[in-house]
Amino acid sequence: ESCIMGQWHKSVGEEVKKGDLLFSYETDKASFEEEAEAEGILLAIFFEEGDEVPVLTNVAVIGNKGESTDEFAPGSAKVFSADEAEKPEGKAEEIPSVIEFDIEEHESGKRIRISPLAKNMALRTGVDISRIKGSGPRGRIIARDIEAAGKTAPKPAVATPVQAVKPDLQKAQIMQTGDDFEVKSISNIRKLIANAMHQSLQNSAQLTHHLSADARKLLQLRKKYKEAFTNGTVSQNVTINDLVCFATIRALEKFPQANTHYLDDKMKWFKKVHLGLAVDTERGLMVPALQNADDLSLTGLSYQLQQLATQARSGSVNPDLLSPEAASFTISNLGNYGVEMFTPVINLPQTAILGVCTITPRPKEIEEGVYAFVPMIGLSLTYNHQALDGGEATRFLAEVKAQIENLAV
Known part of the structure; x- marks a missing residue:
């Protein structure tokens, strides 16, 4: 069994008090909000919004500044820690093995950090990821960045048909591209209901x-x-x-x-x-x-x-x-x-x-x-x-x- 990670209400490096709203998550049946059960600094986040998380898997670490979080990291998680958030970005080969980012090699030669969910959304909507500044940890492009870019992206031009439109064809019957629809992701609950x-x-x-x-x-x-x-x-x-x-x-x-x-x-x-x-x-x-x-x-x-x-x-x-x-x-x-x-x-x-x-x-x-x-x-x-x-x-x-x-x- 698994759940889908929702919005994080605290950022890495931020102080957390017991009872603070930490994050939301969605199962196949309902959405829930999780409160912090300990006080300290949010040292690491292992999953971001939209990620699928297996049950009984650590999603974050709260502790004292400077403490190691490696022992708590799930093997397949993308780790975002407080220490790394404060350091300048280094070369990819210098990143510790526990930190697994998704890096997309763009045709321009630019290496881009992007989550799997955001990558799929970009492919569906045609958003150019090389023009997006990621808002995720260490500049990683996440789902909300693709959504924001999709709203501001220029609409593709409508091709001019070679054959003239028949006079009796109503405007509503003419298929347009770019401005007559919007592609939205389906929520986990909607997928489960559909299935x-x-x-x-x-x-x-x-x-x-x-x-x-x-x-x-x-x-x-x-x-x-x-x-x-x-x-x-x-x-x-x-x-x-x-x-x-x-x-x-x-x-x-x-x-x-x-x-x-x-x-x-x-x-x-x-x-x-x-x-x-x-x-x-x-x-x-x-x-x-x-x-x-x-x-x-x-x-x-x-x-x-x-x-x-x-x-x-x-x-x-x-x-x-x-x-x-x-x-x-x-x-x-x-x-x-x-x-x-x-x-x-x-x-x-x-x-x-x-x-x-x-x-x-x-x-x-x-x-x-x-x-x-x-x-x-x-x-x-x-x-x-x-x-x-x-x-x-x-x-x-x-x-x-x-x-x-x-x-x-």
Whole structure:
């Protein structure tokens, strides 16, 4: 396992106090900030922003000025020490073996220190690294230098076509180069989300059933709890999503085959409901799991779901709860965005995921021959046909609908 080094908030040679924000880092599940656990001078930094760091690897050394850091340096790390930062740059052959810089031999004959990440970015964006002054240790070019150069670099000229453009061709249809797009690096979390979604669709037989449930009971309960919360008689502001989650948990208890993991040649049947909640964050989609959700009351469930969502958005959620294996079933709610129907993607190895849609007035027969517009909530169940047959999935979705329409708390 590994993480991606983020921004350093202290520089080599700078004094550090216990509790100071030292650096940030990003795993495949979330971003975190690390505080200094000791006081002293930041003597060396072994990895810079954008580097991939194996777990249990030293990333820096804090100590007293003049102390050696060689014994702490990982074998493959690029070492930036306080002593070297103060010395004039020497010849490459005089650099100690523990200091391994990436040196690019430019066509101009100039030797340029540049990180692997920055080098790849320069190749993709066409930035001339010989014109860049690096801001990293000992003048090393790092990712932020390439980003800054890309913003100020002159735009390539647009070639003049030999054949005239047809009069009826709109300006928006003409492809331009240089000023109509911007190339940006993908974050580690985005890469992991992309890979997980692709693997999910590649390695399972997914299809989605859509159904609508009468939402009058939901809206009545929502109004009741909202008034009680305003009056101070309950401590939790129960939402529509909380009510749907509560109803779904009850349905899962009746249809345990949907509360499973599909593991190719075997199935894992859960005795408890570990509910995954899809949360939209600034860093991307996260799905923290609420363990033993079936043990909670409605207000308890509401509180725990709110806490999980807050922690996911702030980056403080327990990474173990973000593992797909941590949840037995997931709910993704896009109702707040007005989505009437969608196809959620299963968080493998889970067997199914429920998409919750917006509430829309639709005609319904309320008694024989009498029709009226009734608020209906859309439900979209994606399931792995390798694990569940269509009949099983349909009956489970119908049970979710029944629980929503007859919810009693």
